[in-house]
Amino acid sequence: MEKKIYLDNAATTKTKPEVVEAMLPYFSELYGNPSSVYEFASQNKKALDESRRTIANAIGAESTEIYFTGGGTEADNWALIATAEAYENKGKHIITSKIEHHAVLHTCEYLQKRGYEVTYVDVDENGVVKLDQLEKAIRPTTVLISIMFANNEIGTIQPIKEIGAIAKKHKVLFHTDAVQAFGQLNIDVDDLGIDMLSASAHKLNGPKGIGFLYIRQGIKIRSLIHGGAQERGRRAGTENVPYAVGFGKAVELAMNSMEERIKKETELRDYLIKRVLSEIPYTRLNGHRTKRLPNNANFSFQFIEGESLLIMLDMNNICASSGSACTSGSLDPSHVLLSIGLPHEIAHGSLRLTLSEENTIEEIDYTIDKIKETVEKLRNMSPLYEDFVRRRY
Amino acid sequence: MYTKKVMDHFANPRNMGEIEKPSGVGTVGNAKCGDIMRMYLDIDENGIIQDVKFKTFGCGAAVATSSIATELVKGKTVEEALKVTNKSVVEALDGLPPVKMHCSLLAEEAIHAALWDYAERNGIKIEGLKKPKGDVHEEEEEIVY
Numbered sequence: 068m069e070k071k072i073y074l075d076n077a078a079t080t081k082t083k084p085e086v087v088e089a090m091l092p093y094f095s096e097l098y099g100n101p102s103s104v105y106e107f108a109s110q111n112k113k114a115l116d117e118s119r120r121t122i123a124n125a126i127g128a129e130s131t132e133i134y135f136t137g138g139g140t141e142a143d144n145w146a147l148i149a150t151a152e153a154y155e156n157k158g159k160h161i162i163t164s165k166i167e168h169h170a171v172l173h174t175c176e177y178l179q180k181r182g183y184e185v186t187y188v189d190v191d192e193n194g195v196v197k198l199d200q201l202e203k204a205i206r207p208t209t210v211l212i213s214i215m216f217a218n219n220e221i222g223t224i225q226p227i228k229e230i231g232a233i234a235k236k237h238k239v240l241f242h243t244d245a246v247q248a249f250g251q252l253n254i255d256v257d258d259l260g261i262d263m264l265s266a267s268a269h270k271l272n273g274p275k276g277i278g279f280l281y282i283r284q285g286i287k288i289r290s291l292i293h294g295g296a297q298e299r300g301r302r303a304g305t306e307n308v309p310y311a312v313g314f315g316k317a318v319e320l321a322m323n324s325m326e327e328r329i330k331k332e333t334e335l336r337d338y339l340i341k342r343v344l345s346e347i348p349y350t351r352l353n354g355h356r357t358k359r360l361p362n363n364a365n366f367s368f369q370f371i372e373g374e375s376l377l378i379m380l381d382m383n384n385i386c387a388s389s390g391s392a393c394t395s396g397s398l399d400p401s402h403v404l405l406s407i408g409l410p411h412e413i414a415h416g417s418l419r420l421t422l423s424e425e426n427t428i429e430e431i432d433y434t435i436d437k438i439k440e441t442v443e444k445l446r447n448m449s450p451l452y453e454d455f456v457r458r459r460y
Numbered sequence: 461m462y463t464k465k466v467m468d469h470f471a472n473p474r475n476m477g478e479i480e481k482p483s484g485v486g487t488v489g490n491a492k493c494g495d496i497m498r499m500y501l502d503i504d505e506n507g508i509i510q511d512v513k514f515k516t517f518g519c520g521a522a523v524a525t526s527s528i529a530t531e532l533v534k535g536k537t538v539e540e541a542l543k544v545t546n547k548s549v550v551e552a553l554d555g556l557p558p559v560k561m562h563c564s565l566l567a568e569e570a571i572h573a574a575l576w577d578y579a580e581r582n583g584i585k586i587e588g589l590k591k592p593k594g595d596v597h598e599e600e601e602e603i604v605y
Contacts, residue, residue: 370517371517372495372517372518372519372522374519374520375470375518375519375520375522375523378462378467378470378520382471391494391519400494410491411491411493411494412491412492412494412517415491415494447476448473448476448515448516448523449515449516449517450487450496450497450498450515450516450517451491451517452517453478453498453515
């Protein structure tokens with residue numbers, strides 16, 4: 068295929084033309100600072116408010132509970148560091164899982180170096196957080212539970228409502244990194260018992276470089292970025308109005324299309340999973356079979372290495388990603404794949420395909436054909452496969 | 461990320477496969493780290509490497525370094541093959557990204573392991589050849605981020 072097939076929507080998505088169009092006036096004509104008093108700038112304040120309202124409505128929150136940030140990572144950093152600091156009189160213990168995004172894990176490590184204690188709860192073979200272990204980990208000094216809504220690599224959706232109930236029962240705050248889930252799944256913060264939630268615009272066809280943190284009314288939290296009184300005095304810095312407008316537009320579009328999109332992507336995903344598992348031997352699906360993001364498929368192909376697979380797919384104009392060490396820049400493969408119990412060599416041979424509503428069945432068929440071809444080619448090249456065949460025959 | 465040469469050797473690997481009755485075989489690396497290289501040598505009675513084949517489990521750079529290494533030793537004497545270092549492998553590929561340098565070490569190690577096997581099978585001693593380690597990563601320093 069001449070055309071590029073983009074199957075890496077968990078990495079980032081295409082900014083929708085409607086989103087770009089909504090943003091444009093706020094770069095050129097409507098450049099005022101929302102904090103200014105004159106009439107000209109009031110339009111920016113209004114646009115910011117509208118975007119905030121759209122986002123709040125999308126998760127069943129109040130506008131005053133939505134704080135724009137420079138992205139999902141900043142929101143995670145803020146939620147963890149500032150909550151830990153604000154509640155340190157109660158205690159210095161945080162609970163999270165082993166399969167969180169590095170935005171959470173590395174922030175936890177940062178806090179550990181500063182005297183905080185962190186418990187990393189295990190997940191089962193499908194990547195679902197072990198609830199009994201989570202509840203047992205709660206101490207009188209626990210101030211925060213941070214568990215992601217859905218995993219970015221294997222797509223597993225966590226039992227958020229149950230976690231929310233456990234947190235409430237023990238009077239511990241509950242933060243969720245919903246960067247992958249927001250715009251893909253229905254989220255209601257009250258129903259699910261979520262106290263704080265991080266999200267990012269570029270995962271749902273919005274611009275890169277903007278996200279938000281939802282902070283339930285009444286929660287003490289310190290500022291991470293100090294300066295002016297923007298974002299109700301909690302996140303300083305002149306508001307990124309064009310991006311906030313783009314974010315609002317992206318959320319509006321995502322909410323309107325959600326039902327239809329979930330249906331379409333789930334069908335395509337299940338077709339992809341079924342064909343790959345039935346047509347390529349020694350292959351496994353990583354993550355939960357059904358409780359997974361509608362657009363996520365993650366496979367491990369035994370005897371081959373993920374980066375080689377990615378490069379060969381790229382030669383065929385297919386964009387995908389892998390949890391192999393070679394793509395992570397370290398010697399170890401993905402911490403998520405290791406946490407679900409995969410041996411190193413199988414974790415190295417993983418492939419993540421994340422769909423968008425724009426993908427077609429033809430693209431998926433072409434991709435599967437290319438994966439089959441490539442896996443076969445790489446297995447023929449693999450000493451592990453050679454040994455396996457020798458042992459077998 | 462990769463040079464044209466690396467991409468060429470990855471997409472069209474030279475001498476990929478097995479040798480049925482090899483004079484020597486060496487396998488280095490480990491699956492845990494994500495790369496394993498196996499080198500087969502066919503050496504004639506004059507000590508000339510008549511044929512060489514490889515199999516590799518690993519990233520693009522691992523495949524490319526194996527491929528170029530086979531080209532560098534084919535038709536050479538055992539002594540000449542010993543002089544193929546990780547540096548000459550990198551040079552022949554017009555460079556490797558810093559994080560992939562260990563792949564070139566693996567290629568050098570694979571040649572040495574195959575030569576060691578050849579020497580053992582024939583009860584000879586090759587001057588300058590040391591017993592290869594099973595895992596080249598043992599000597600590497602841990603990368604701290």
